[in-house]
Amino acid sequence: MAKQGQRIQDLIGLVHQLYALDLAEDWDNVGLQVGEPGAQLERVMVSLDPGLSAVQAARDAGAQALVTHHPLLFRPIKRITPEDAVGQVIWTAMRADVAIISAHTNLDCAVDGLNSWLAARLGVQQNTPLQPVDGNYLKLVVFVPDGHEQGVAEALFASGAGQIGAYDQCSFRSNGEGTFRPGRGTNPFVGEVGQTEHVDEIRLETIVPKHKLARVLEKMQKVHPYEEIAYDLVPLQNQVPGAGLGRIGRLEQETTLDAFASRVKKALECDHLRLIGAGDRKVRKVALCGGSGAGLLQTAHRQGADVLVTGDVKYHDARHAEELGIAMIDAGHFATEKLMIEQVTEALQMAARRRHWEIIFEAYTGEQDPFRLY
Numbered sequence: 001m002a003k004q005g006q007r008i009q010d011l012i013g014l015v016h017q018l019y020a021l022d023l024a025e026d027w028d029n030v031g032l033q034v035g036e037p038g039a040q041l042e043r044v045m046v047s048l049d050p051g052l053s054a055v056q057a058a059r060d061a062g063a064q065a066l067v068t069h070h071p072l073l074f075r076p077i078k079r080i081t082p083e084d085a086v087g088q089v090i091w092t093a094m095r096a097d098v099a100i101i102s103a104h105t106n107l108d109c110a111v112d113g114l115n116s117w118l119a120a121r122l123g124v125q126q127n128t129p130l131q132p133v134d135g136n137y138l139k140l141v142v143f144v145p146d147g148h149e150q151g152v153a154e155a156l157f158a159s160g161a162g163q164i165g166a167y168d169q170c171s172f173r174s175n176g177e178g179t180f181r182p183g184r185g186t187n188p189f190v191g192e193v194g195q196t197e198h199v200d201e202i203r204l205e206t207i208v209p210k211h212k213l214a215r216v217l218e219k220m221q222k223v224h225p226y227e228e229i230a231y232d233l234v235p236l237q238n239q240v241p242g243a244g245l246g247r248i249g250r251l252e253q254e255t256t257l258d259a260f261a262s263r264v265k266k267a268l269e270c271d272h273l274r275l276i277g278a279g280d281r282k283v284r285k286v287a288l289c290g291g292s293g294a295g296l297l298q299t300a301h302r303q304g305a306d307v308l309v310t311g312d313v314k315y316h317d318a319r320h321a322e323e324l325g326i327a328m329i330d331a332g333h334f335a336t337e338k339l340m341i342e343q344v345t346e347a348l349q350m351a352a353r354r355r356h357w358e359i360i361f362e363a364y365t366g367e368q369d370p371f372r373l374y
């Protein structure tokens with residue numbers, strides 16, 4: 001019998017198990033960008049950007065997938081030709097049978113993700129999320145005739161409802177009495193047209209991640225015995241413990257901004273930084289966010305950070321930092337994120353080994369910071 005190998009869809013599942021889809025921002029476009037989910041998989045390459053050189057390197061290495069941080073597709077595209085940059089990447093990836101899968105804000109926010117790796121790299125201890133993430137959960141309450149609640153609950157669980165952390169099949173059930181009067185043209189499961197009915201019902205409550213809602217509702221419609229189903233959807237503000245954008249924590253010892261800047265430069269292997277704040281000011285509490293995190297300046301300040309380490313700092317962000325009295329270190333978008341290449345490669349390789357998958361993961365080492373100092 002032929003050996004059953006893994007497919008692209010297994011890799012997508014693995015990526016989303018490590019970097020949950022629920023953590024991605026609404027505007028983001030994570031997951032499969034290009035590729036055939038059913039295609040065979042033996043080798044995977046990991047890069048920061050879905051650039052042409054990374055796709056070509058994946059192809060030349062014999063990889064069937066490229067896992068990137070930045071997504072390839074953000075805006076709808078009107079045509080795919082090798083004449084524009086994105087089109088050329090899609091074209092090349094499809095011709096070479098290289099799937100592109102991206103883990104972007106879900107990787108940023110993961111408990112064991114980009115920002116926690118950055119914090120470890122910079123020696124920022126006891127760190128917690130700078131901006132905790134909303135889990136994008138909904139509460140689903142559905143009223144089911146007594147005796148049918150288990151069947152409905154099982155259908156909801158099977159389609160993705162009821163998962164809280166490592167616990168699944170979570171629900172709450174309470175008894176009550178439902179009333180209704182079937183109108184003309186109805187075909188009621190209980191009762192008669194025109195007669196008010198009192199029925200023993202179960203109020204079944206469970207939690208649903210937003211991205212699974214359509215599937216859950218579809219399943220519910222199929223198994224629920226009523227013609228018209230009474231249900232409530234309630235938005236929840238529950239956060240995912242330990243997950244969120246950026247991190248904040250403390251250095252083991254107080255230091256100066258300049259001394260900390262030297263450490264950052266070395267740890268991130270970048271040849272230049274831009275600093276906001278006097279070199280001799282004291283630094284102990286550090287906020288950080290890989291990529292473009294200047295939007296978290298106010299949040300970092302509110303939480304008492306002495307400095308925010310990030311990339312893509314603009315002139316007005318710098319002025320704002322001066323006004324607030326918080327220091328900033330702009331180490332660049334590339335330098336604050338490139339560590340994901342090695343880390344994601346390692347995390348995926350370990351997770352694949354635990355599943356006894358014979359897949360090889362390889363870091364793409366050909367990426368350079370597009371900025372050059374002159």
Ligand SMILES: [Zn+2]
Pocket residue numbers: 070290291292333337
């Ligand atoms: Zn980025």
